[in-house]
Amino acid sequence: MEISTIPQLFPAFEKELQREIEEQGEIRSFKTDEQLMRTGQYFRSTMLILNGLVKIYREDDDGNEFFMYYLQPGQACALSMVCAAEHKRSAIMAKAVKDTEIIAIPLHLMEEWMGKYRSWSYFVITTYRARFEELLSTIDHIAFRGMDERLEFYLKKHQETMRTNHITINHQEIANELNSSREVISRLLKKMEQFGKLKLHRNAIEIIQL
Amino acid sequence: MEISTIPQLFPAFEKELQREIEEQGEIRSFKTDEQLMRTGQYFRSTMLILNGLVKIYREDDDGNEFFMYYLQPGQACALSMVCAAEHKRSAIMAKAVKDTEIIAIPLHLMEEWMGKYRSWSYFVITTYRARFEELLSTIDHIAFRGMDERLEFYLKKHQETMRTNHITINHQEIANELNSSREVISRLLKKMEQFGKLKLHRNAIEIIQL
DNA sequence: TCCGGTAGGTGACGAAGGTCACAATAAGCA
DNA sequence: TGCTTATTGTGACCTTCGTCACCTACCGGA
8 A cells, every 4th residue: 555645745834733733633544444434423533534535424324325435545534524513423334445545633633733734624624525516416316317327337437446447346235335235236237238338247347349 | 676785684693794885886786586696607696695585496498496495684695605706607596485685795805805804704715514414405305305204394484484374376386496396386285285284265375294 | 066155046925115196174255 | 048168076097116926047155
């Protein structure tokens, strides 16, 4: 795993802020598939992604998990900001999809820096903005689109984020993330294969043309 | 319409900021059912609600409108902040449901105040937070719940926001806002009436017990 | 090589919800 | 009062999607 430094990942931050992050932030590591946070958990810190890759899910009471968006190195979890600040339970679940390192910023620093560093308050706002857009786009899909379009969008996102046409995943997992069922996903994938959009393998999907 | 002053609506703002808003903001009035912003429009300002009531919708390409949440006096449109700052087209539509007055803050002031007034940057972040939560709850409903639950939630929200058990609306409009069809809504409402949850009238619904 | 486990394929069926056609009311107005 | 229009009610039918049952293909280890 390549080590990325704070200055590299957050070049817009003031030198002083970068130093504070390095000194006061607590680095935590997660293995692939490990959960960074669980639904119902309380937050006492917000987290910046250093390296790896994280997926953010919404869960309902029955444990269904619904994939919302990816978090990449250099990004922060907007939800952890919301929850930390409001002393509320987390309403989402975050899972590492690669081995991942994050740096945790305690709540009191987060607040303090808001007044102290312009680049920090700008970063926080930009983070909200970006996630806001993602959520809107998610709403679009589930409100207006059918499962076929949503599946295609899901694969496209995966392809772009992982920068590969070879997706290692099984149908059941996709079904979980789209809050659907394995059979439905299998059928739709088969149809897409017939249209020449992709090729199906065991435990893997090869994207041809979406 | 009662006139609410800036200090009354935004008591947390510094005196100086309140004065700037009064001096530099541009007050605009909208009649009931008038659109405050349309999908595809560019923003050059953000808007604070002074009085009245605003509904925020997401629209798709075919003109279907999907109700997301209410904005009340003292609140701001988070989306207008996003869009204004990113020079992006609006992805949402806002409609006055009562006669409404807003005060428009030009983009450059919005940015300037971020550094100048702590209460302003706090306000902006709180606004994002609140809308973020609304969106998450919206996603929950459309991802995990059936139309029956969503209809009930919709009526509950209306009841709470308007502080009345007498809702003046027809079935077609509800269907539009939930991205469903009139017949489905009529059937579900009828069922709810049979359960004693409400009473149906022409152009109106009387809520008994939700 | 055999066997068990996992992944994927398929048909049958049902529920939810969208669509169409048309009937029944009620409100408004000439 | 009678006509017109907007609103609501209803049955038939279709599509999408979830579920169940069961089958097939493949992989990996004993």
